[in-house]
Amino acid sequence: MANEVTLLDAWASPFAMRVKIALEEKGVKFESSEQDLGNKSALLLQMNPIYKKVPVLIHNGKPICESLVIVQYIDDVWKDKSSLLPSDPYQRAQSKFWADFIDKKVSDHAHKIWTTKGEELETAKKGFIECLKLLEGELGEKTYFGGETFGYLDVAFVPCYSWFNAYETLGNFNIEAECPKIIAWAKRCMQKESVAKSLRDKEKIYDFAYIYQITLHCGQMNLRVFDHGHNKLWTTKGEEPEKTKKGFIECLNLLEGEPGEKAYLGLLHPKFDWSLAT
Ligand SMILES: N[C@@H](CCC(=O)N[C@@H](CS)C(=O)NCC(=O)O)C(=O)O
Numbered sequence: 001m002a003n004e005v006t007l008l009d010a011w012a013s014p015f016a017m018r019v020k021i022a023l024e025e026k027g028v029k030f031e032s033s034e035q036d037l038g039n040k041s042a043l044l045l046q047m048n049p050i051y052k053k054v055p056v057l058i059h060n061g062k063p064i065c066e067s068l069v070i071v072q073y074i075d076d077v078w079k080d081k082s083s084l085l086p087s088d089p090y091q092r093a094q095s096k097f098w099a100d101f102i103d104k105k106v107s108d109h110a111h112k113i114w115t116t117k118g119e120e121l122e123t124a125k126k127g128f129i130e131c132l133k134l135l136e137g138e139l140g141e142k143t144y145f146g147g148e149t150f151g152y153l154d155v156a157f158v159p160c161y162s163w164f165n166a167y168e169t170l171g172n173f174n175i176e177a178e179c180p181k182i183i184a185w186a187k188r189c190m191q192k193e194s195v196a197k198s199l200r201d202k203e204k205i206y207d208f209a210y211i212y213q214i215t216l217h218c219g220q221m222n223l224r225v226f227d228h229g230h231n232k233l234w235t236t237k238g239e240e241p242e243k244t245k246k247g248f249i250e251c252l253n254l255l256e257g258e259p260g261e262k263a264y265l266g267l268l269h270p271k272f273d274w275s276l277a278t
Contacts, residue, residue: 005030008044008056010037012208014107014159015067016055017198021155022071024194026078068099071155084152095146098138099156106131110160113171114209115216125171132179139185150192158195161186165202166209 005023009016009032023030035044035054047056047063057064057073064073075084086092109131112124135157139145145153164175164186176183189195236244 002060003028004058004060006058007032008035008047008054008058009033010035010054011200012205013054014163015053017159017162017200018067018155019055019057019070019074020198021158021194022074022084024197025084025150025155026074026081028074028078068096068103068156071152075152082149084155086146086151095151095153098135098145098153101131101134102157102160106135106157106160110163110167113167114163114213117217121171125173128167129173129175129178132175132182136179136181139181143188144185150189150194154189158186158189159199161189162199162202162205163209166206169206170209170213 005028007016007019007023007030009020011034020032033043035041037054040052044054044056045052047058048054048065051065053065055065055067055070057070059073059077064070072085086095106128109124109128112120113128116124142148144150145157164183167173168175190199
């Protein structure tokens with residue numbers, strides 16, 4: 001059977017990294033098609049009409065969606081290389097349970113670390129570390145989650161490591177101080193060619209997360225300023241304009257704090273790479 005393999009990809013996506021690691025592990029040649037998630041292509045919408053997300057693996061014209069489903073598909077199709085999922089039914093079920101835990105719990109906290117502020121951020125950091133500690137318990141003294149060999153759960157979790165620097169810097173905390181075993185495990189995984197080739201540079205990911213955070217923050221601020229200043233200040237009567245004036249001034253005070261020592265609001269982080277904004 002011919003094997004035409006295309007990955008609808010996004011370079012910073014930890015979910016897409018899972019698929020790349022699995023393909024590299026199996027030695028499958030593939031073409032990566034980088035997707036603009038701000039302006040989704042007709043191909044992405046056609047191949048993943050339900051979720052409209054990357055990654056999508058297109059194997060001989062047929063799409064497979066959802067990263068964990070794709071990793072299992074790769075394991076099933078390219079059987080000749082060592083298996084990613086354990087053969088023992090109980091161990092298989094356990095690996096899938098923890099991979100699901102990563103998607104439901106770890107990813108949720110992780111996303112909030114770089115997209116929220118204040119109390120929500122603190123709760124997310126606490127939740128994230130609690131999850132990592134549970135995963136440390138599951139790893140125990142093993143080399144990899146699968147034992148002596150790198151497997152499905154390692155593939156599912158290690159892409160998160162490429163985001164650790166962004167979480168730590170934007171969340172102002174230290175993961176290694178809390179979970180040294182997870183860091184040691186991640187460094188072991190990084191020694192594998194499949195992982196080193198598939199994970200993106202942590203500094204680039206930080207830059208990406210940083211600009212995304214600023215954009216999000218500016219978008220929210222824009223809505224608030226316009227809601228108070230533009231929409232309500234001169235269109236309402238009675239008590240409403242007074243409340244609105246207060247809200248408008250609060251927004252301006254917040255904006256006054258934003259430039260800090262910078263000359264303009266628009267002066268971004270000195271390390272920011274503008275090519276990431278395109
Ligand atoms: N559960 C999905 C998650 C995939 C996902 O969240 N992909 C993000 C990129 S990291 C995406 O395509 N986002 C576009 C959107 O939400 O519109 C998987 O495991 O594949």
